């Protein structure tokens with residue numbers, strides 16, 4: 001018997017995690033951590049849930065880079 005509590009499937013690996021760009025959400029939230037996108041170097045927000053996604057070998061990118069990568073994957 002399997003219990004799945006995460007939004008992602010347990011078998012999900014890799015992929016991309018979206019970080020909202022600071023220029024889109026200037027103030028963020030108290031539990032968000034300011035970081036930079038490894039792809040374009042712009043400031044963006046790492047949300048707490050990101051840790052879980054990162055544990056599945058995902059790459060954290062800003063929303064724009066993640067969208068671009070997602071488009072390339074299809």
Ligand SMILES: [Zn+2]
Pocket residue numbers: 037038039040041042061062063064065066
């Ligand atoms: Zn980026």
